[in-house]
Amino acid sequence: MADLVIRLRHNTGGLIALILFVVLLIVFIIIHPRFNMLALEATANQGAALALVAMGQTLPVLTGGLDLSIGAVLALSNSVGSELLSGPPWQIALGIVAVIAVGCVCGLINGLIVVFGRIQPIIATLATGAVYTGLALLIRPSPGGAIDESVSEALTYSVGGVIPTPVFIFIGLVLVVWLPLKNSILGRGIYAVGSSEVAAYMSGVPIKGSRLLAYTGAGFFASLGGLFLGFQTLSGDANGGVTYTLNSIAAVVIGGTSLFGGTGGVVGSIFGAYVLRIINSVLLFSGVPSLAQPLFQGAVLIFTLMASALRLIGIRNRLDVMS
DSSP: OHHHHHHHHHTHHHHHHHHHHHHHHHHHHHHOTTOOHHHHHHHHHHHHHHHHHHHHHHHHHHTTOOOTTHHHHHHHHHHHHHHHSOSSHHHHHHHHHHHHHHHHHHHHHHHHHHHHSOOOHHHHHHHHHHHHHHHHHHHOSSSBOOOOHHHHHHHHSEETTTEEHHHHHHHHHIIIIIHHHHTSHHHHHHHHHHHOHHHHHHTTOOHHHHHHHHHHHHHHHHHHHHHHHHHHHTSBOTTTTTTHHHHHHHHHHHTTOOTTSSSOOHHHHHHHHHHHHHHHHHHHHTTOOGGGHHHHHHHHHHHHHHHHHHHHHHHHHHHHHHO
């Protein structure tokens, strides 16, 4: 029982994001004029790319950093995919591997600059993001390309007409990628570095390896976001990642990951991304003008930041009392 209470305390932010997601989903279902499974499927697809990017953004944030190039990595991956993801099955499979490799290399470059260049993550990734955007524009100067429709249908439809395919994608990524990474030495090091880099160093935590893994993982998830966006739109767009960087940070915060690092996880970020997506739908069907929608999104983000800050103050106060 005590372990359960501790786990709940450590995942309070993620639970809040889950509750907020469920409430907004219920409101969305109620106010939607013609809600059906197709509407649910469309909502799941429209939020999937952001959720994947938010999963990637979570990793550097856990170390106390930020990846401002993550939207550019998504756009570059999407542009590369629009050139490679058509033809026979073997070519599509190799194309998917190539796109993921592009994302991982971009993330690794970010990590190398941050770790060995000793440059602040915000500055480093802002600069590399400009480079990745330039590469994406070279590959895809204007939106277009061709992406196989059969793979698109498999990834963007529902299983049995009931459960949207992105649900299984996220479950698979959490079970196959996130949990093994989180429980690995480097994965635990990501949390340790974000909690206290000095304490992590004194404890023998592989700080450099953990940071490199965090930024490489961010590139990996961003490339998956670019892939899904390509399968969703059947094309590539070098400017398609413009809004994803800031929205991914918002999703991470809403999902309960502290911008100071050390606490949180990708599951909460998934729900945080869908909270942002459903807020737009709720506002749309509520008759709120589109120009006013960012105001409500900002209000939700500010409220979440305030709640996160209050939790940190409470933890700090308890530590002061204990000391």
